[in-house]
Structure formats: C-alpha cells, structure tokens
Amino acid sequence: MSTFWRHYQIVVCAGTGGVGKTTVAAAIALAAARAGKRTLAMTIDPSRRLAYALGQHTIDNLEHPVAPEALREAGVELQAPLHVLVPDVRRTFDELIERSPLAAARKAQLLNNRIYQHFSSALAGSQEYAAIEKLYQVHQSGHYDLIVLDTPPSQNAVDFLEAPGRVLDFLENETLQWLVKPASATRFPRRTLGVGTAFFWRTLGSMTGGETLRELADFILSFREMYDGFRTRAAQVRSLLRSPQLAFTLVTSPAENQRHAMLHFYDELCAQGIIPRAVMVNRVHPMPPWGVSTTDAITAATRLLEPLDPEVTFQIIEAIKEEWLIAHHDSQALKELEARVHPTELVALPEQRQDVHDLVGLAPLQALFCADRGPTKS
C-alpha cells in the first residue's frame, strides 16, 4: 500500500501511453476522497478516459461532482466530495483572452482570427499548457485538499514541465518580433539569420504561402499584447510545478520498453532537480501461489492428464509455463527497478481479475492507496 499522496496538495501522474496512468490517477483520487480529502481528479487525456472511469461524461472545463448513485453502486463510500474536471484547451485559451486587459475590440479580433480559431488547440504544447493553467486556477481556488492530475501521454517528461516556458518562447521569439514588425526589419542585423531578409521571406513564403505568413503574423501581434500577463502567469505556474506541495509520480508497466521509457522520464526529472515521489508499476503478475516448483507442478499435471488427452495436456503445460514465466519476468523487472529508482518509493499494482474501466473496477485498486487498506463496502 502507498500513502505518499497524503503529504501533498497536488499529485501529477506522468508516463507514456497505455500503461494505466489514467487508472492510477483515478484510484489515488478515489482513495483520497475516501480518506476525507476534498479531491479533484483532472485529466487532459485526449480520449477522456479518466472522466469516463469516474462516471463523468461532460467535457466542459468545469468541475463536476462524481455522481453519488454511481459511487453507491460501486460500493464506495466517500468521506469528502470527489470532483472531476476535463480541461478544454480552446476554452482555457478563450478564458485567458477574455480575462486579459485588452480592449474589447482587440479581444474580439483575436478570438476571430482564423489561425487562432483553427490552431489554438493544435499548437505544440497547448494541451499541456491548458492543463497547467487550469491546475494553477483550481489550486488557487482553495476548494481542494488534493488535486490529482493525469497528464497526456508523452515521450518526454520535460515537455510537460516546459509548457509554460514554451508559450513564453512563442511570444518572445526574435524571429516573430522581426516578422510582425516588417518596417523595422532593416534594423535587424543581417548576421542573425545569416541570410538576407528578402531571402528569408521568399523561402518561408514559398513553403507556406505568403498570405499564411501574414495571417500568422497578425495573430502573433495580437497575442503579444497579452505578453506581460502571460509572463507573470507562466512564472507563477512554473514555480507551482516545482513547489514542495506537488509530487510527481511516474506510471509504467513491467514491459521492457515501458520500463525503459519511464526511466528516461525519471532521469529527466531528476536532472531538473525534481525527484519523483513514487513509481507505479501497473499490472504486475504476482507469483502463482502453487507451493511447489513449476517443474514439479508440470510433472504432477502431466501424470494426471496425459492418459486422458495428450493434446490438452500439452496446452495446459504450456499455460502453466506461461503463467510462471510472466510472473517471473515481472518480479525480475521489479527488482531491477527498485534498485534503479532507490530511494523513490516503488509501488507494484497487481494485475486485476477484471478489466479496470469503471468505478467497480477501480475499487480494489484504490484500496492499495488507503492507509487502512480496508475493503470497500460491497
């Protein structure tokens, strides 16, 4: 069992796709609400699975309580309310613009810009940025004791950490400053680009179409007016990500490629001075409780079944070997990981009998994050 989350106000679950980040985030949130913490589960997973798993189907950038009926049905009793929030990238950006001190006409112009409308949610890092922005807002609200954030799958942990900075880079980019102020282009030192200004325009223009560049420039120009607000905000958000109230947990599976990817994340975070608080290994196959060696089990099973049907015997023997082998691989993987990530807490989440995709399926998993480890009422 693991109760590391008790010491934090924010838990961020990160990892590559398909390892069960969403499930782990949902299980921690459920355990926390059961233990009396006012909890918010946030997911930016594009397929919104955490929301579905918690019985929430509305995606509108608002905090929704998990339906009490759904909880009762699953036999889960909460000591504090549990909310679910799915940040909407476009709405988060719209809200940022609406809150900005720009003149109303300028705001409307920006919101109506063709590039903005089509791409605000497609910009590199915009999803991560929206999540962190929303995280900051809900944390500031003080409505929750714990916020559990499920991050989008990425190959790179730093992508997430750098999202606030990337939006700043976007606005600060010297090329953009140059591009949006063509009049002052002559003052731009030639050697910054190493090629002539006209050549630069011609090159990009022939690749994208000149009109595209102009629309992009217009968009960036409008956005730049919000720059100061952005800079203050991004600095606050950045410090939140590094605050001692926030814990990173990395989720992985026992599969070799997933472990490898997780360790890459782990090292990246450590290099940034952020030590992950826990590593979750999801879907570990426990050693089969046979009480005898696999060889003995196979011998005994063969003796019993062989006279009946050699083909069926072969199939059963193969299955016995497989069950043992898979558990053996997993336990080796855990040992290796434990040594590698020490002193970070390593939590093994056993493979469940049933597929975990709803509150009922989450119940046994959340018990692993409860101090009492008490079973849920059913």
Add this chain to the structure above:
Amino acid sequence: MTARLWACYGQAYVSGPRLQIVTGKGGVGKTVVATTLALLEAEAGHTTLLAEAHGGGRVTSLLGLPASGAEITRVRPNLFVVDMNPRAAIHEYARLIFRFESLVNAVFENATVRRFLRLIPSLGELVMLGKIWFHEQEQNEHGPRFDRIILDAPATGHALAMLRAPSLVAAAVPPGPLRDITRNLSILLRDPERTALHLVTTPEEMPVAETLELLHAAQEELGLRVGRLFINQKLTPLAHAALRHLAAKGDVPLQAVAESLALREQRRMSQEEQLRALPDKLRAHAVVMPRLVTAAFGYEALQKLADQIRPQWEQDT
C-alpha cells in the same frame, strides 16, 4: 460513404492498397503489428517501406538493428525502414521545392528559422504525410519504387490529429503550396484503392472503446478505408474439463495450479466479452495475435508472430 467503404472491407489486396496505416490506443502493440506486417509483406516479395512517425527508432530496435534515422535504409531483402520526424521532413520538403542544398542549409541551419517553423501548427504532421505521399507515387525504372508503405502511426489521439491535418490546414490557409499538399493528401487518403487504415487493439474495454472511436472517425469523418483489425495479446482457450479434473483429482499444489489457470480462463472469457462490442464485420476479418511471453521482445519473437498470423493475413488479403 460508409457503405462504399464497408464494401471494400476484406476485399482482395492483391493490387493494393499501397499505403497501409497502422494505429490504435497507446500500448496495444502498434509498432509490433506494423513491423510484423512489414516482415510478412517483404517475405511475400513486395518491396516494402516501413515508416515510423515519431517513433524514436522503435522499429529498428525491435529488429535488433542500429537506428536508421531519417534516411530510407534497407534492412532486409525487400524491406526498407525510415524513422520520420517533423524536422527532417520539413527540411526534405524544402529541398524538394528549392533543389539547392546549400540554400536550404543556409536557411535551416539557423536556429531562429527552425524555431519559427516549429510554431506553424500541424506543419510537421502535414509534411510527414507529404513525404509518404511522395514515396507512394514514386517511380523507378521498373515502376513504383515501393509495393507497400506501412505507416506506424502515433496512438489514436495523435494519429487522428495527423490524419486531420490536411483538412485542418486546407481550411486555415489561403491558396499556396501548403494548400496544394493538402489536396494531394486528401485524394490519397480517401482513395480505397490506394490507402487502408489498420486498427490495432487488445481485447480490453478501453482499447476496444478507442477502436470504435477510430472506426467512426475513419469512416464518417475522414473517409478512410478500414483495412484489418489486429487483436493483440489474445489468450488461448484452455480445456475446462482438464481444469476441473486437475482441481478434483490433484493434490493441494495442483489445485492451486488449477485455480490460477481458471482465473486465466476468466480473463480470457472477459476478453471475448469485450470483443463483442466490435462490429461483426470487423471481427470476422480480424487477425488474432496470441499473447507471447518472452523476456525481451526482439526479432525472434516478431518472426514467431509473423509465422502465426501469416495464414490469417493471406486469407482475405
């Protein structure tokens, strides 16, 4: 449109489609499926290009080879691999347009320009697809350079973003070279004779749910022909009578063995249950890949998988 696409479903592949895109939820084994498929096609005598999008060299590491990078590399008879990334694809695109390497380098070696290009949304995805389009219609002295192009696409969410990039960009940009690429791509992707989308899933609730989402997006929105469904990590059924016999007649350890095998059967039956959510038509032509238990998944395991699915792949294709 859906009816027309379904009509193609399961139809002979003998003369195409040349482009086969592989996608599914994260972690279901897309790269394994794409690589196995490429091995099968290459062994069947088709000159095959296996293109990885944002893969980070997973294909070559599966094959036990050094990373190929962004250059098309021959790795086995009839089999070529390429690890695409947006930056290299944009560079290559510029080279096609300007033809003067030195000019292109002068521009692209500049960090400021590179950063600027990164800011144009969807450009990377679009240009990667553009590269696929280029090789799809590329000819050499014998005819088409490649008989098959297998695209190991990103996971569902990002794959959809990639496949939507042509129409997204077409709607957002004025006429110009970018618009031209989007037109070529839309024609290629929507032609069931030239392109098919293979779906990969594991027999579990959430991957199956994503498969349904993908199927819907492919047919209703993108107008893509759906190729085959690959069901990965399927458990093989065990004889229940034998399990009962073990439990009844065996000693205590054998009873425990019988119990864990019974649990495995329970999981297998829940797998069957999950698969029932998929349309019959899709399931009927599915390629089923058994769960393989190996310490490290490498070339040997791929070859084993290829041998196991060859009959299913060749049937109906």
